[in-house]
Amino acid sequence: MAEKLTIRDIARLAGVSKATVSRVLNQKPDVDPATRERILRVMEEQGFVPNIAASGLAGGRSRLLGALIPSLTWPLIPELMRGVGEVVGATPYELILYSINDVNHEKDRSDIISRIVRTRLVSGLLAVFPGPSAKYLAALHSRSFPVLLIDDQGIPPENTPWISVDNRVGAYEATRHLIRLGHRRIAHIQGPLKYQVSHDRYRGYCDALEEAGIPLDPALVLEGDFMPQTGRACANAFFDLPPERRPTAIFAGSDYMAYGAIAAAEQRGLRVPDDVAVVGFDDNPSSAHMEPPLTTVRQPFYEMGRRAAEMLLAFVEASRMMHHPSQNGQFAGVTPSTAVFDPPVRVKMPTSLIIRASCGASRHLHSSPEQGGGDRSR
Structure with missing residues (x-):
């Protein structure tokens, strides 16, 4: 039964409107503390797991970011993702890892990337060492779906944000x-x-x-x-x-x-x-x-991860503000601006x-x- 519960069910059980439950799920501040506590208690009692992708899309934009990595066993990944995670963790966004554990890293993984994009689950994507898929990712990058390449070993596409070292x-x-x-x-x-x-x-x-x-x-x-x-x-x-x-x-x-x-x-x-x-x-x-x-x-893998996350969040928030100009999307460490897309950002960090x-x-x-x-x- 718990799997079939919806926000509407939680609202009915808590004696509040569906909009109030939605505000609690999206961590909005304009909810009475007692009401918030009651809603959260009902969710816990019912074993309710919110569909954060659906709730984000209902508001027009997902609060999820994707990170496409070659393999969790690569020595650079833990430090890089630690930097990404610390920045994202201080915001209302959540991070989803897509690990392509492929022995043949030379293979173009456009098929997997295409499936990720079609789900409309994430609002933006970090791609670590995308290899042959870089051109496909460059074609996806837009104001409505920002893509940022991290430390790609080839020549980065001209129209895509990119961060590496000198x-x-x-x-x-x-x-x-x-x-x-x-x-x-x-x-x-x-x-x-x-x-x-x-x-x-x-x-x-x-x-x-x-x-x-x-x-x-x-x-x-x-x-x-x-x-x-x-x-x-x-x-x-x-x-x-x-x-x-x-x-x-x-x-x-x-x-x-x-x-x-x-x-x-x-x-x-x-x-x-x-x-x-x-x-x-x-x-x-x-x-x-x-x-x-x-x-x-x-x-500086850790610093690269932090910088990459800050850049992607700035792109996503700029996109959110263009779609919903009345919303104030700013939060710690990120200053959204619609100017971040032109020209594409190129960052070379010192070794x-x-x-x-x-x-x-x-x-x-x-x-x-x-x-x-x-x-x-x-």
Whole structure:
């Protein structure tokens, strides 16, 4: 019976109007406290679970936001979603996660996205690493249904809001740090070249070499796939070079590839950082606990999540105000404006170089020694 109860039933049992029950469900302040308590008690006694999607649509706009993520197991997801959740949690909105746990991340998931949109369940959508689906999401983005891409690895569509990090600057600072430690033969393990981030990190690497007057050696640049196996394979290829051409340092385009490079060095009997320094990119949670702890470029996933949620809420509230101009949709952390749609927002957040033991900085930077796991931002 509880599943069949409607707002009308709750109103009848509480002796109030349907509109009053609706105001309680939507957390409106203009309800007498005693009446609110009575309505909530009736709901609890009857086991009533409101259909928040339906109640939102009845008012013209849903109070739900969607987040499309590749997999909950990705190391960046927990911190990113913690930032999103903290911002959304301070508002009247709720968050729904759509996890596409697909081994083949290259697949276009437009079919799933289309089903999400057709339900009219959410008022806006965050998409983390959408991959091939980015173009479809860009086509969906509009004033009535805002879409925001987070850290897409390709070139973001021109008409869609997008937030990422400055990969080129982060890679430049990592390489420059190795140069300042005295390294001249610095290898680079790239991410897959089909991704824009891989090109950006390679350009940052080249920028630092050029600035220091170090010629680029093509033999010291190999392509990986962001995962440990290719980091190991590329590092082994570097170690197979003649002694005079081997790198004394490796800058990997991801922490996972850096893990593989360290494993390859250990297998060869090489010590990190004594024989070869290693630097990664991402600052995964496990990187501080590697042996030795990994020097890396931190992506501010938590801050990205907060910023992305604030941006999407601003878009959604601007859309709500256009449809219902009499409503005051402002709340903490969000300033809606109809101008947020033109031109589309592009945000590049700064990275931080996190110096740990794997680069050997403690032996070189006597003015500021770094203990394993310590942080130093740029």
